[in-house]
Amino acid sequence: MQLVPSPEQTVLRQTVHGYLTESFSFPQRCIMLQDAYGLSRERWKGFARLGWLGIEVPEAFGGSDNTHAETAVVLDEFGRFLVPDPLLACAVLPARMLMEAATAEQRARFLPSMTSGERLFAVAHREAAGRGAACFVETHAVVLPGGRFLLSGEKASAVGADLADHIIVSARVGGSGDDVNGICLFMLEPELPGITRRTFRTIDSGSSADLTLQNVEVGPDSLIGADGDAGQALVRTSEHFIVGACAEAVGIMDAIVKQTVDYLKTRRAYGSTLSTYQALQHRLADMLIELEMARSILIRVLDTLSGADEHARRKDVAAARVLIGRAGRFIGSYGVQLHGAIGVVEEHIVGHYLKRLNVLFALCGSATFHMRQYTCAAETLREEHQLTTA
Incomplete structure (x- = not known):
């Protein structure tokens, strides 16, 4: 167990702290929130240039190839300065999900655009009745001929989903309740027919959205990883x-x-x-x-x-x-x-x-x-x- 920060972690903390001190004082934050809530694409690309969007992503995909200990250092400083941009929900979370579930080809397709800040990703896997259970998925996916899928269900409080270019959605092809088996992940574009986003502001001045999927038809290339193996x-x-x-x-x-x-x-x-x-x-x-x-x-x-x-x-x-x-x-x-x-x-x-x-x-x-x-x-x-x- 590492009780003392490594020299690299100390330098990382000093770098993050210095940048946020200059750009994210509380008065500056108040001005930012007067113009827009939550995420700013301009600030997001600034984080990308500093390597924070892909802090745990391998260098082959444009990341910094660090560990979760370094991620914790960055997030600690983001909390200290109340940075309104959702680094945890729209960078750390989708990157980890792709690293855990996606194929090598899919990681090569999506991760570089994520770490560069070119495309914004959000994750919609939380459901209102889940109360924190990671595998509580009632959204269902019906398998159609030709390997296509028909998705229906509701997702709650997807941070950043109101602005995202891609949304990772969980759906069930088998099992029920919080069964770890029979769950798939899909990469969706929010403009697809059948997707409705209800945007709202959270009490911390962030932005989020509830998603309703009503007979959303997607092709086999939208499936992340193996069918039914994402639990x-x-x-x-x-x-x-x-x-x-x-x-x-x-x-x-x-x-x-x-x-x-x-x-x-x-x-x-x-x-x-x-x-x-x-x-x-x-x-x-x-x-x-x-x-x-x-x-x-x-x-x-x-x-x-x-x-x-x-x-x-x-x-x-x-x-x-x-x-x-x-x-x-x-x-x-x-x-x-x-x-x-x-x-x-x-x-x-x-x-x-x-x-x-x-x-x-x-x-x-x-x-x-x-x-x-x-x-x-x-x-x-x-x-x-x-x-x-x-």
């Missing part, structure tokens, strides 16, 4: 997404703690700064403890994510979602409370941090679902340990 790829991709969201959340929490400390050191009441009040000092100490716990859990899950043990990954990812989510709510809510009335106005950043935390954890699925995931995985690991030591 495991969805699970692994979902794990990477959750860990990425946790990394962004840790960056946000760190910024909230620092922002709150600075505020209490300058705000005065009854002739003294607020930082001299013991009750507030204790609350800040509690926030710092939660932050360090969240950071430690992130380090642990980043180490587990590269391992081959499926149950250990599932257990640690579920624990990260639950515990970092809990820490985020604690730090975010008390960060706003300790700022008083100014914490809830649009002109102050601390309330925006809390909104982003809420959106991130909502996209990862419910804490109740992940508690069940943790319990099942931990029980399986316990049984395996008993068998090996018997």
Whole structure:
């Protein structure tokens, strides 16, 4: 387990931090959101030139060929600066999905245009009743003669799907519910007949869309990878997404703690700064403890994510979602409370941090679902340990 950042990760963090300090201050962010919500194509291509859109993509496809640890560094800084462009949802997630599920020919066809920023990709796999289950897919695909497919169903909260050039959609050709078998992935163009996008703004000033697919007919070239074999790829991709969201959340929490400390050191009441009040000092100490716990859990899950043990990954990812989510709510809510009335106005950043935390954890699925995931995985690991030591 790597507890200390490598020299390369330190340089990467300094580079990302310097760029975002210059271009993404909070006043600049407010100006950006006056013109458009969510993603800007101009800023997106700037990220591409810096190598961030393909940070885990092999160099052969225009990427930087880094690991998820480097991705976490970038996402941490994106959270700290509340960058409105959805790097996690529209670069990290679709790239990971293609790397896990696509054929070599499909990776060569799609990844270069993604890493260059020429084309924008979104993923629509979440369904309203899923509550976080990666393989909960009720959208169905009927196989037609000639290898064609007819897709019907609904997808919820697809970040960036309102602006995307390509949308990766999951659909079921067999099985039911959250069965890992019988799931396919399709690369769709949003202009296809039968696709309806209902665009909406999220509370963190991002953009998203619900998709309705009504008898959308696609050819065999739209199928990503093998027919009915995308379930495991969805699970692994979902794990990477959750860990990425946790990394962004840790960056946000760190910024909230620092922002709150600075505020209490300058705000005065009854002739003294607020930082001299013991009750507030204790609350800040509690926030710092939660932050360090969240950071430690992130380090642990980043180490587990590269391992081959499926149950250990599932257990640690579920624990990260639950515990970092809990820490985020604690730090975010008390960060706003300790700022008083100014914490809830649009002109102050601390309330925006809390909104982003809420959106991130909502996209990862419910804490109740992940508690069940943790319990099942931990029980399986316990049984395996008993068998090996018997």
